Amino acid sequence: MDLILWRHAEAEDPREDLDDLERELTARGEKQAKRMAAWLNERLPRDTRILVSPSRRTRQTANALDRIYTVSPAVAPGASGAELIQATGWPDAGTVLVVGHQPILGQLAAWLMTGNVLDWSVKKGGVWWLRGRRRDGVLQVVIESVINPDR
Numbered sequence: 457m458d459l460i461l462w463r464h465a466e467a468e469d470p471r472e473d474l475d476d477l478e479r480e481l482t483a484r485g486e487k488q489a490k491r492m493a494a495w496l497n498e499r500l501p502r503d504t505r506i507l508v509s510p511s512r513r514t515r516q517t518a519n520a521l522d523r524i525y526t527v528s529p530a531v532a533p534g535a536s537g538a539e540l541i542q543a544t545g546w547p548d549a550g551t552v553l554v555v556g557h558q559p560i561l562g563q564l565a566a567w568l569m570t571g572n573v574l575d576w577s578v579k580k581g582g583v584w585w586l587r588g589r590r591r592d593g594v595l596q597v598v599i600e601s602v603i604n605p606d607r
Contacts, residue, residue: 457588458551458600459544459568460496460504461561465489465581465605467513476533477511485513486520488581488605493520495603496583501551507531507543508555517581518555531556537564537573547588547595568597581605 466485470476481489506525508518509532518525529535530543531554540560544552546568554561562576565584578584585600 457545457547457549459546459586459588460500460551460553461565461578461584461586462492462496462517462553462555463558463561463578463580463582464509464511464514464517464555465492467580479511479513481513481516485581486516489517489520492517492581492583492603492605493522496553497521497523500553504551504553505549506553506555509533509557511557514555514557525555531560533557535560537567540564569599579604 465488466482467479468482470479506518506523507528508514508525510527510529511533528543530539537560541564544554558578559575561578563573565586566572566574566576568586582604584602587598587600589596589598
């Protein structure tokens with residue numbers, strides 16, 4: 457299984473008068489999303505399943521792909537790693553792209569790579585592409601790519 461973790465692109469700063477789920481991408485964030493979407497679209501299989509947080513900034517990020525996606529509460533801020541990993545179908549679900557938030561994306565990457573929940577950081581707009589494979593009956597996780605939108 458390929459599991460691609462894509463953190464939403466740069467968004468406006470939190471404000472007391474604005475619900476966190478309603479924050480939008482900045483102009484820079486829109487450019488980041490388009491740049492990463494172009495990179496992803498060159499590499500993603502057509503049948504990739506895409507799960508997106510219900511927040512506006514993640515939906516705007518995912519919209520840059522111009523593909524059908526599912527809004528999932530398992531990707532929302534505050535969701536648990538167990539909810540997210542179950543929603544992806546890891547490790548046997550083909551290719552799944554998750555467009556979400558910190559800290560859960562970094563924690564999920566750390567857990568898959570090390571077996572420990574650690575606070576790894578995924579840069580805004582960044583993508584971590586992980587591949588699960590079986591060798592001699594043992595599940596291994598390989599980092600296929602880590603890319604940031606400003607490089």
